[in-house]
Amino acid sequence: MAHVLLDEGGSEASDYEGKNVYFDERQPESIRRAHPDGRLGEKDDLAAPLAWMSGVRVITGEDSFLPIRTTSLVVDAAADFDLYTCPNENAAPVLYRERSVPFTAEDRDRLEESGVVDLFVTVKDETKFWHYIESNLRDILRDKAMANEEKASLAYHCSQCVVTDLFDDPRSSVSIDRSKTLVKNMAEFLLQDESSLSNLMRMMSFDNYTYTHSVNVCIFSLAMAQFRGIKNIRALCELGEGALLHDIGKSQLDPELVAFDGTYTEEQHEEMKAHTVLGYELLEALGRFSPITLSIVRSHHERFDGTGYPDGLEGDGINHFVRICAITELFDSLTSQRPYKEAAKSFNALKLMRDEIPNGIDLHYFESFVKMLGDA
Numbered sequence: 001m002a003h004v005l006l007d008e009g010g011s012e013a014s015d016y017e018g019k020n021v022y023f024d025e026r027q028p029e030s031i032r033r034a035h036p037d038g039r040l041g042e043k044d045d046l047a048a049p050l051a052w053m054s055g056v057r058v059i060t061g062e063d064s065f066l067p068i069r070t071t072s073l074v075v076d077a078a079a080d081f082d083l084y085t086c087p088n089e090n091a092a093p094v095l096y097r098e099r100s101v102p103f104t105a106e107d108r109d110r111l112e113e114s115g116v117v118d119l120f121v122t123v124k125d126e127t128k129f130w131h132y133i134e135s136n137l138r139d140i141l142r143d144k145a146m147a148n149e150e151k152a153s154l155a156y157h158c159s160q161c162v163v164t165d166l167f168d169d170p171r172s173s174v175s176i177d178r179s180k181t182l183v184k185n186m187a188e189f190l191l192q193d194e195s196s197l198s199n200l201m202r203m204m205s206f207d208n209y210t211y212t213h214s215v216n217v218c219i220f221s222l223a224m225a226q227f228r229g230i231k232n233i234r235a236l237c238e239l240g241e242g243a244l245l246h247d248i249g250k251s252q253l254d255p256e257l258v259a260f261d262g263t264y265t266e267e268q269h270e271e272m273k274a275h276t277v278l279g280y281e282l283l284e285a286l287g288r289f290s291p292i293t294l295s296i297v298r299s300h301h302e303r304f305d306g307t308g309y310p311d312g313l314e315g316d317g318i319n320h321f322v323r324i325c326a327i328t329e330l331f332d333s334l335t336s337q338r339p340y341k342e343a344a345k346s347f348n349a350l351k352l353m354r355d356e357i358p359n360g361i362d363l364h365y366f367e368s369f370v371k372m373l374g375d376a
């Protein structure tokens, strides 16, 4: 991301034409109308992260296999999927270890000595594999033997699974627990190593789905708070939970409206704006979230100059964590792929934010955000 930001910035700034497409006036309100921030995707859209991660699917006869890195297996952890090995690239995978047999330290050493980097799971077991990774994510992210980049890929895809389930059933206490655990793991991962942010950013999908948008905003917000010197894990969790769930109110809207690809009418836009209050009310009723988290969900579309919604808050009336989330949310929305316009690249998105709504965002935080992306 740093390369996109720094290398392309100078040349693209001069011939940028997206402004006329995205912005019809200088008010943040118009940004939201012309540029609604995401739609719900289908579960199938999350398919094949494994294939992306370490190779391609292997299809033999009726079975289809996905490669997994041997380093992603946790010694002695319960695993509800069979493991396969592939003797050579032209051969069909053969059973290496049944699900009832634990994967041991000796297994790991033996595979390493033999130079085996990948094992395989069947496509049928893919969901079980991801539950296994999610259950063991804390240990995986602390594993000194695993490369930070691989940890980032596992954490990012786990996050998408968690958010998908959460949007399906936002009142589920299991999903709420999973999202809280995920945010804590993500906050600790970002604190642990400064390469975590750049590796997570490399994994980011800037598509148009609320799921990936939620995860991206959570990562950016946690990283930005840490960049500003906030290391307290409890404070980071309150911020991260708000960022991850900031658009949860969209789960309460008509899915067709949320999935709509074009420019919203005034009436549709008013309906969409309700996601802030709906999300706040939904989470407040659960009694599981702090006032800071709730205020992020309610107020992430407020603007510094009072032109935002739903309450028209301004300046010091907007919590600092809300200001952070407002910036990261806007950036991710602007850099997300739209069906009707190619996503603005990082430099252009930042330029738009600075030029078009300088009074709408906290410029101190905005400067921090730009520096953070430059350093990543």
Ligand SMILES: [Fe+2]
Pocket (backbone or CB within 6 Å): 037, 038, 213, 246, 247, 329
């Ligand atoms: Fe959003």
Ligand SMILES: [Fe+2]
Pocket (backbone or CB within 6 Å): 037, 246, 247, 275, 300, 301
């Ligand atoms: Fe939103």
